[in-house]
Amino acid sequence: MIRFAALFDAIDRTTKTNEKLTALVNYFREADHADAAWATYFLCGSKLKQLVPTKLLRAWAAQEADIPPWLFEESYHTVGDLAETLTLTVPPGNLASDESLSTWVEQRLIPLRGMAEAEQHQVVVAIWNETPLEMRLVILKLITGAFRVGVSKSMVTRAVAEYAGVSSDVISHRLMGTWKPTAEFFEKLISKEVQDTISSQPFPFCLAHPVDPALFDPELGPGGIGKISDFAAEWKWDGIRGQVIRRDQQVFVWSRGEELMENRWPEIESAAQLLPDGTVLDGEILASLGENQVLPFAQLQKRIGRKVVSNKLLKEVPVIFQAFDLLQDAGQDIRTLQFSERRRRLENLLSTVNHPNFCVTQLIPGNSWDEWSKVRGQSRAMNAEGLMLKRWNAAYEVGRVRGVWWKWKVSPYTIDAVLIYAQKGHGKRSGLYTDYTFALWDGDRLVPFAKAYSGLDDREIKKIDRFVRQNTKEAFGPVRSVAPALVMELAFEGLQISSRHKSGIATRFPRIVRWRHDKKPEDANTLNELMGLLPDSEPQG
Amino acid sequence: MKDVLESTSRGLYCVPGDFYIDPCLPVNRAVVTHAHSDHARWGCKRYLAAKPCEQLLRMRMSPDAEFRFLPYGETITIGGVQISFYPAGHILGSAQIRLEYQGLVILITGDYKLGYDSTCDSWQPMRCHHMISESTFGLPIYRWPSQQVVFESINQWWRDCREQGKCCVLYGYAIGKSQRLLAGLDPTIGTIYCHGAVQKGNEAYRRTGIHLPETTYVGSVTGKHDWKGAMVVAVPSVHGTPWLKKFGRYSTAMASGWMAVRGARRRRSVDRGYVLSDHVDWPSLMTAIHECNPETVWLTHGFTATVARYLVEQGRDARVLDLLGRDLGEEDKDEEESSDEDFIDEPIGQGNESPEIEATTS
Numbered sequence: 039m040i041r042f043a044a045l046f047d048a049i050d051r052t053t054k055t056n057e058k059l060t061a062l063v064n065y066f067r068e069a070d071h072a073d074a075a076w077a078t079y080f081l082c083g084s085k086l087k088q089l090v091p092t093k094l095l096r097a098w099a100a101q102e103a104d105i106p107p108w109l110f111e112e113s114y115h116t117v118g119d120l121a122e123t124l125t126l127t128v129p130p131g132n133l134a135s136d137e138s139l140s141t142w143v144e145q146r147l148i149p150l151r152g153m154a155e156a157e158q159h160q161v162v163v164a165i166w167n168e169t170p171l172e173m174r175l176v177i178l179k180l181i182t183g184a185f186r187v188g189v190s191k192s193m194v195t196r197a198v199a200e201y202a203g204v205s206s207d208v209i210s211h212r213l214m215g216t217w218k219p220t221a222e223f224f225e226k227l228i229s230k231e232v233q234d235t236i237s238s239q240p241f242p243f244c245l246a247h248p249v250d251p252a253l254f255d256p257e258l259g260p261g262g263i264g265k266i267s268d269f270a271a272e273w274k275w276d277g278i279r280g281q282v283i284r285r286d287q288q289v290f291v292w293s294r295g296e297e298l299m300e301n302r303w304p305e306i307e308s309a310a311q312l313l314p315d316g317t318v319l320d321g322e323i324l325a326s327l328g329e330n331q332v333l334p335f336a337q338l339q340k341r342i343g344r345k346v347v348s349n350k351l352l353k354e355v356p357v358i359f360q361a362f363d364l365l366q367d368a369g370q371d372i373r374t375l376q377f378s379e380r381r382r383r384l385e386n387l388l389s390t391v392n393h394p395n396f397c398v399t400q401l402i403p404g405n406s407w408d409e410w411s412k413v414r415g416q417s418r419a420m421n422a423e424g425l426m427l428k429r430w431n432a433a434y435e436v437g438r439v440r441g442v443w444w445k446w447k448v449s450p451y452t453i454d455a456v457l458i459y460a461q462k463g464h465g466k467r468s469g470l471y472t473d474y475t476f477a478l479w480d481g482d483r484l485v486p487f488a489k490a491y492s493g494l495d496d497r498e499i500k501k502i503d504r505f506v507r508q509n510t511k512e513a514f515g516p517v518r519s520v521a522p523a524l525v526m527e528l529a530f531e532g533l534q535i536s537s538r539h540k541s542g543i544a545t546r547f548p549r550i551v552r553w554r555h556d557k558k559p560e561d562a563n564t565l566n567e568l569m570g571l572l573p574d575s576e577p578q579g
Numbered sequence: 580m581k582d583v584l585e586s587t588s589r590g591l592y593c594v595p596g597d598f599y600i601d602p603c604l605p606v607n608r609a610v611v612t613h614a615h616s617d618h619a620r621w622g623c624k625r626y627l628a629a630k631p632c633e634q635l636l637r638m639r640m641s642p643d644a645e646f647r648f649l650p651y652g653e654t655i656t657i658g659g660v661q662i663s664f665y666p667a668g669h670i671l672g673s674a675q676i677r678l679e680y681q682g683l684v685i686l687i688t689g690d691y692k693l694g695y696d697s698t699c700d701s702w703q704p705m706r707c708h709h710m711i712s713e714s715t716f717g718l719p720i721y722r723w724p725s726q727q728v729v730f731e732s733i734n735q736w737w738r739d740c741r742e743q744g745k746c747c748v749l750y751g752y753a754i755g756k757s758q759r760l761l762a763g764l765d766p767t768i769g770t771i772y773c774h775g776a777v778q779k780g781n782e783a784y785r786r787t788g789i790h791l792p793e794t795t796y797v798g799s800v801t802g803k804h805d806w807k808g809a810m811v812v813a814v815p816s817v818h819g820t821p822w823l824k825k826f827g828r829y830s831t832a833m834a835s836g837w838m839a840v841r842g843a844r845r846r847r848s849v850d851r852g853y854v855l856s857d858h859v860d861w862p863s864l865m866t867a868i869h870e871c872n873p874e875t876v877w878l879t880h881g882f883t884a885t886v887a888r889y890l891v892e893q894g895r896d897a898r899v900l901d902l903l904g905r906d907l908g909e910e911d912k913d914e915e916e917s918s919d920e921d922f923i924d925e926p927i928g929q930g931n932e933s934p935e936i937e938a939t940t941s
């Protein structure tokens with residue numbers, strides 16, 4: 039635990055990717071495998087569900103510090119971080135635990151959940167007594183379910199890969215899906231030998247880079263990406279990106295967020311029974327009334343988050359799987375084949391399956407970039423977000439690799455952000471909180487990056503207004519800071535590096551596209567991800 | 580107490596003695612707790628301070644002023660008010676001022692801390708009727724780690740930097756913090772250099788008889804120089820300025836009480852934040868009040884209202900002292916204990932140190 043706390047501190051105090059990476063690799067070198075497994079688990083963003091109600095933790099901290107509850111709250115207000123306040127207010131203990139991370143998590147933290155309050159109290163007080171500040175902070179972040187640190191999953195993947203001497207694509211694949219943080223898992227993760235894939239395990243998704251639509255060249259296309267003959271164009275569908283896996287007579291549907299979506303899309307699951315064993319499809323789940331009659335995302339949203347889908351809803355909002363790639367064919371991983379070959383096999387396969395819930399996404403014909411540019415103009419009518427441009431001769435890459443897939447969106451940039459400040463508007467909506475400031479994650483902090491006004495309807499604005507009034511944390515003049523709870527999708531026309539902005543990035547014409555009721559604040563995007571959208575930047579981390 | 584001390588736009592005024600304590604504007608007669616610029620203001624006619632404060636105060640105030648210095652514990656009477664100084668443990672020569680008038684004892688703590696510091700005399704409790712105490716760090720989140728542990732980690736950072744071929748730049752205020760840091764550094768690790776303002780402070784300390792490790796003035800190093808493995812103690816205002824360029828690859832650290840909170844560490848954007856303060860933390864503030872056991876506590880600086888409310892709930896008469904004409908409170912926080920230290924009136928080194936001017940005036 040000492041080492042893990044030191045790792046947290048090392049990552050926390052630097053903004054330099056290199057230093058973070060070095061700290062991670064050093065940690066993996068020294069940690070035993072059970073600890074390394076838990077560290078990977080937490081660093082990749084998995085959390086223990088809150089183990090003890092924070093209300094109790096606050097009360098006990100005040101008691102240990104011998105201060106009244108209001109003074110604890112005032113301290114919290116100054117520090118701005120609950121776990122840190124719980125760490126600082128309680129006087130130092132007189133022991134220093136040298137137990138390992140895995141022992142801490144498995145034997146001391148997880149058992150807290152099942153305990154009665156009095157027993158929890160005892161354990162928490164004991165924790166305070168045997169932890170120096172650095173360690174206390176990390177443990178309390180784990181207990182409150184607020185552990186976050188400024189590394190991305192891809193950075194952790196790189197660090198494990200460097201330590202293990204295994205390519206990061208392989209590590210990335212092995213980290214997909216759900217896994218248990220055990221020593222055995224970690225040993226398989228870093229093993230140099232090829233392991234059999236677990237039948238449910240998805241492949242890492244290949245992600246598209248945005249093109250800069252402002253740089254349109256009739257010969258070399260948007261962003262000057264190349265000759266038209268090198269690319270295929272498809273609609274960029276606005277649904278849920280997913281992989282359909284058919285292995286060992288079973289079906290698994292995964293979302294891009296690596297969530298196994300069981301029983302959520304019965305139409306797709308039953309159709310997938312017809313796929314030959316050893317098949318993995320990449321595509322988009324869309325609400326659709328038949329081929330090319332895609333419904334707006336708002337319709338699909340009705341089905342998101344429903345654990346059980348009623349027959350009525352199944353009729354109202356039927357879904358299809360719009361497949362656009364084939365990753366495993368007849369049990370063989372074909373990701374290194376060229377897109378043209380994968381596409382040919384995909385068409386063959388789905389024509390034999392011939393099920394209305396499985397469509398192959400259409401290729402859009404075109405003889406010039408101008409022609410495609412016109413087609414792109416019709417995206418909204420198609421309920422698509424624009425065009426995808428895929429290089430015919432490219433392999434299916436892991437993550438966001440430049441030059442393989444490009445997205446040429448109508449609204450070029452969108453990102454999910456958390457509302458943190460609100461201010462009253464003027465004119466027609468004066469008196470209502472209509473002007474919002476949005477933030478993105480940077481480690482465990484939300485950094486404000488854009489203000490947006492328009493894009494919501496009156497009903498939604500009233501709802502937000504009520505939310506702001508009920509959830510104000512602080513008022514600075516006309517501006518209210520609110521509890522970070524609401525997630526909105528923002529679109530903007532341009533992005534630029536800016537030293538004048540706290541976030542380091544300036545957005546042009548930001549506007550709200552929709553309220554993401556389906557997302558929690560922790561699902562919002564990170565500043566790194568925003569940076570990754572910069573037309574000329576390599577993805578960070 | 581009103582008949583003896585009153586809060587005015589020039590600072591705390593002693594009515595029967597006709598003098599000001601730590602005035603914020605030039606006055607005829609100033610009695611000062613210590614030489615930090617938010618306590619000892621330039622331009623007063625006469626200054627009265629504790630004897631060990633002499634070198635620092637003469638260095639910073641106009642030589643035209645009239646000075647008088649009183650050893651700790653001795654008494655002088657002005658207008659029937661008995662004035663004496665007792666160690667405050669804050670920096671060299673810092674004092675608590677004890678006033679006695681017709682049997683009423685008032686203690687003005689100035690800035691103070693409890694515990695050992697090799698560069699100044701330690702604070703001692705004084706019984707009094709009224710205690711005017713600072714509360715810069717008056718929240719239970721502020722609990723200073725032992726300075727031994729802090730010095731050890733600073734020295735470890737220095738060793739690590741030396742291994743990596745880097746130069747260490749450690750920030751502390753020109754007088755007080757810097758010398759305390761110097762006294763805690765392990766000079767066997769490498770050579771110690773100081774920024775001009777710090778070096779001037781060092782000399783005043785040495786003249787007073789305080790032992791500090793050998794230091795070299797950065798500005799005296801000319802031509803190409805290898806700074807690898809060196810320790811540079813500098814004022815925080817040079818952070819992020821071209822003055823640092825000459826050191827090549829370097830790592831920065833700040834030593835201050837505010838470094839206890841991660842958010843404050845980040846705002847400073849230094850590589851390391853060490854928790855080392857010359858003010859009382861929460862537990863020592865409570866100890867000090869308990870030991871002085873005044874009838875009434877008056878709080879100035881920082882979390883005054885919070886501390887007052889807490890003490891009242893504990894059954895003690897505690898109030899916030901409104902210091903007119905002084906801009907206190909939240910604001911102190913950003914410029915740190917730095918309301919202690921105003922670099923603008925700091926003497927600037929010559930020649931190649933000129934970027935400091937940009938840093939302090941921008």
Ligand SMILES: [Zn+2]
Nearest residue numbers: 617690918919
């Ligand atoms: Zn002060």
Ligand SMILES: [Zn+2]
Nearest residue numbers: 615669690919
């Ligand atoms: Zn001071």
